[in-house]
Amino acid sequence: MEQDWDIIIENKGSLFSLNLKEVWRYRDLLVMYVRRDIVTLYKQTILGPAWFFIQPILTTVMFMFVFGGIAGISTDGVPQAVFYLAGLVCWNYFADCLSKCSETFNANQNIFGKVYFPRLVVPISIAVSNMIKMGIQFVLFLVVYAYYAVTTGGFNVNWTLCLFPVLLLMLGALGLGFGLIISSMTTKYRDLRFLVAFGVQLWMYATPVIYPLSVMKDNYPDKIWVIVANPLTSIVETFKYGFTGVGVFDWSYLLYSTVFTVVILLLGIVVFNRVQKNFMDVI
Numbered sequence: 223m224e225q226d227w228d229i230i231i232e233n234k235g236s237l238f239s240l241n242l243k244e245v246w247r248y249r250d251l252l253v254m255y256v257r258r259d260i261v262t263l264y265k266q267t268i269l270g271p272a273w274f275f276i277q278p279i280l281t282t283v284m285f286m287f288v289f290g291g292i293a294g295i296s297t298d299g300v301p302q303a304v305f306y307l308a309g310l311v312c313w314n315y316f317a318d319c320l321s322k323c324s325e326t327f328n329a330n331q332n333i334f335g336k337v338y339f340p341r342l343v344v345p346i347s348i349a350v351s352n353m354i355k356m357g358i359q360f361v362l363f364l365v366v367y368a369y370y371a372v373t374t375g376g377f378n379v380n381w382t383l384c385l386f387p388v389l390l391l392m393l394g395a396l397g398l399g400f401g402l403i404i405s406s407m408t409t410k411y412r413d414l415r416f417l418v419a420f421g422v423q424l425w426m427y428a429t430p431v432i433y434p435l436s437v438m439k440d441n442y443p444d445k446i447w448v449i450v451a452n453p454l455t456s457i458v459e460t461f462k463y464g465f466t467g468v469g470v471f472d473w474s475y476l477l478y479s480t481v482f483t484v485v486i487l488l489l490g491i492v493v494f495n496r497v498q499k500n501f502m503d504v505i
Contacts, residue, residue, distance in 0.1 A: 244340045251339055255347035260354060274358045278314065282306045289432045298434045298468045300377075301370045307363050308462045309431030315356040316393045316454060317422050322348045323401020324418050327409050327497070341498045345401060349394045356390070367465060378467025382460055385476075389457050392479060395487045396453060402490030406497040429454045434462075435470040450475060453482040 245252065285306040289295045297305040323345040327334070330344055371377055408414045429452055430438070439446050449455055456475035463469035 245342055245346065248339050248343055252343050252347050252350075255344060256351045256354070259347065259351035271358075274355060275362050278307060278310050278359050278362060281310055285310075285432055295433050296437050298436055300462070300466045300468050301374060303366050304363075304370050304377075304466065305434075305462070306432065307366055308465060309429075309458055311356060311359050311363050312389070312393060312458045312461050313426055313429060313431050313454070314359065315352055315390075316397045317426070318352045318355070319349050319394055319397025320401045320404075321418060321422060322352070323398055324404035324408065325415075326401065326405040328405070328415065342494070345398055345405075345494075348401075349398050352397075353390070353394060377465060380464060380467055382471055383464035385460060385464065389461055392457055392483045393454075395483050399483070399486035399488075399490035402494040403486075406490075406493040409497055425452075425454075428452050430458055434468075435459050439470070450478075453479040453486075455479070 282303055286302045290297065290302040290306075326341075326345050326348075334341065367377075404414055404418060426432075428449060430449065435446075435449065435455060438449050456472065456479045459469045460471055460476060463471040
């Protein structure tokens with residue numbers, strides 16, 4: 223006799239399909255993953271959630287000492303603490319999304335092999351939980367920003383500040399897209415797992431986190447294309463420009479980063495959807 227089933231699990235679907243309806247059906251699981259990522263991150267630590275603030279503070283102080291003090295790299299007149307912290311807030315969110323999403327298959331192979339749920343729930347939960355972490359660090363940035371705004375006479379805040387939600391989505395989408403691609407490839411090529419951490423560190427130096435793009439344009443005009451080709455460059459520069467009024471803002475740069483983000487995200491979805499169908503047989 224034919225029966226009506228509530229849920230039918232099939233190995234079908236378009237490569238570009240996100241299956242958002244199915245992900246929404248498992249929204250409770252998504253919330254659970256987000257809560258787990260936040261609660262267990264610093265569980266059984268002495269300082270606990272304070273590490274959300276300690277890490278960017280210590281990194282900013284180190285940048286001020288090494289790059290601002292010893293190396294003497296210009297910050298375009300922006301207070302060093304504000305300049306470096308603005309770059310770190312953006313960079314940390316992207317780097318965390320990329321690093322953790324790239325471990326999706328390897329870190330969850332035991333769960334994936336025992337129970338069915340939309341695999342996309344895991345990387346999406348990583349992007350959401352890291353967004354919460356970024357929000358906490360953004361509050362720290364606002365405190366430092368307000369202090370220097372009062373003591374130095376303020377900043378030239380401009381309308382590009384309204385692009386902040388778009389920049390946030392682009393950072394998350396870039397990290398998610400690259401993470402899906404790398405996670406899918408590591409099911410066959412385990413060497414990529416060792417290259418991710420190293421590659422992310424090198425990538426930061428190709429991003430205007432510790433230096434302004436204007437300095438690179440003035441000192442290395444022939445090689446500036448290497449920095450501009452980095453899709454994170456315009457995102458970080460637009461973020462800094464919106465809050466301080468100093469930096470390089472170019473619609474063509476931002477448009478390039480937007481197109482690059484969409485392409486990488488779609489490519490990540492294609493690769494992820496293809497690999498998830500038989501990844502348990504490979505891993």
